[in-house]
Amino acid sequence: MTNFNTNTICVQGGYEPKNGESRVVPIVQSTTFKYESSQQMGDLFDLKEAGYFYTRLANPTNDAVARKICQLEGGVAAILTSSGQAANLFAIINIAGAGDHVISCSTIYGGTYNLIANTLKNFGIESTFVEPDISVEELESKFQPNTKLVFGETLSNPSLNVLDIEKFANAAHKHGVPLIVDNTFPTPIFCKPFEWGADIVTHSTTKYMNGSANSVGGVVVDSGNFDWTKYSEKYPGLTTPDETYHGVVYTESFGKGAYITKMTTNLMRDLGSIPSPQNSFYLGIGLETLHLRMERHFANALAIARHLEKHPKVSWVSFSGLENDSQYELAQKYLPNGSCGVISFGVEGGREAAVKFMDSLKLASIVTHVADARTCVLHPASTTHRQMNDEELAAAGVSPDLVRLSVGIEDVNDLIADIDQALEK
Ligand code: PLP
DSSP states (O other): OTTSOHHHHHHHTTOOOOTTSOSSOOOOOOSBOOOSOHHHHHHHHTTSSOOOSBTTTOOHHHHHHHHHHHHHHTOSEEEEESSHHHHHHHHHHTTOOTTOEEEEESOSOHHHHHIIIIIHHHTTOEEEEEOTTOOHHHHHHTOOTTEEEEEEESBOTTTOOBOOHHHHHHHHHHTTOOEEEEOTTTHHHHOOGGGGTOSEEEEETTTTTTOSSOOOOEEEEEOSOSOGGGGTTTOHHHHSOBGGGTTBOHHHHHGGGHHHHHIIIIIIHHHOOOOOHHHHHHHHHHHTTHHHHHHHHHHHHHHHHHHHHHOTTEEEEEOTTSTTSTTHHHHHHHOTTOOOSEEEEEETTHHHHHHHHHHHOSSSEEOSOOSSSSOEEEOGGGTTTTTSOHHHHHHTTOOTTEEEEEOOSSOHHHHHHHHHHHHHO
C-alpha cells in the first residue's frame, strides 16, 4: 500500500483483509485475547512473538488505523493514543526525562505550551521557547548538552505560523537531536514533514483526521530516520538494556521500530492512554474521506479569507493562502497545494466586538474545537489560551481580538452570508 498515492491510502491503507474476512476494519472491542498455552502467552510478553494479548498494548482495530496514518505520513511505525495531548506527551517523554531540556517553537497550541512549559517542568524537564522566525545562529545558541529534542507545529494553532521545518530540522540534526512536528492542521494531505527532515510526527486526530468531531484521539508516527545509536549516550532508554522489559535493547531488537516499540512497552504499559477500538473505528472511517474534505476545507477558507480581507469591519486576516499574508512564502514552500480550513482574524472594535460577532453567528457555532466538517468559531484569549499571560499570548501570536474561524465543508455562500450578517451586528 505504501507505493500507492495519498488519496488511495486514505481509502484503502492500513488494512488488507484476507479471503472471507470483513471488508471494513472490524471493531475488536475486546480487552483481551485467548491462547492455547501459557508458553505462547509468555513468548508474547517476552516480545519473542508478535501477537495480541491486552488492548492497552495492542489491538487489531487500533493497529489497522495506526498503519493507515503511518502510510499517509510515510513513516515506519505509528501508535494511536487516547488524545492529541497524550501523543505529544508520549512523543517527548519517550526520549526526555528529569534533568533534560527541550527546545520548542513558541507558536504552538496552548495545551501543548502548558504541557511543555509547566507540566514537563514539574517532571524536571526544562524548556526554551523560540520565535518561529529566529535566525539559524540564534537557534543554534539555544542548544545545551542536555537538549533531547526540538518541537514545533507545521501550522500553529491558532496563530497559523508556518514552521520552517528545514531550518528547525537542520539545527536539531546538527546538535544530534530529533525534530518532532505536530502536523494536526495541514494533515499529510497538504504536508508530509518527514520529506522536509522532521523525524517524528504527532497529530491530534480529534481534528481533521476524524473530521466529524465524534472522538478525541492522537497518533505518534516515527520516520525511522533518526539514528539513536549514533547518539547512544543521549538516548540510553533506546540503546541500552531495558531492565523493566527483560533487558531488551530496543535499537538492537527492533531497528527502525525502536522508538515506537519503547513507547508501547514502557509508556502505554505504565501510563495507559490507549484509544478505545470504537473510537479508532470512527477515526478510520474519517480518514477514508480526508483527501476530499481537506480540499474543500481549504477552498472554502480561501474564499472566506479573501472576502474578510476586503470587509470594512475586519481589521486584519491571517491565512497563509492569501498572497499578502506574512506566511505566504513559507506556505508556498511547505504547503503548495493548500493548508487547512482555519482562519484567524480581528474584528474592528477589539475584544468586545469579536465576542458580539461570534454571538451573532447562526451557522457557525461557538465550540472548543477546530477542524471538523461543521464551521465553528472560538475566541482563544478567553478559552484555549486563557492560562497564558499577555506576554505569553503575544509570543504565541494570539491577540485579544483574535477570532479563530474553523471553516467547514458546507456551501461557502451560506457561510459568507452568515459571516456578513454577524459582522453587520
Ligand atoms: N495539537 C494541536 C495542534 C491541537 O490543535 C490540539 C488541540 O486542539 C492538540 C494538539 C491536543 O489534542 P487533543 O485535544 O486531541 O488532546
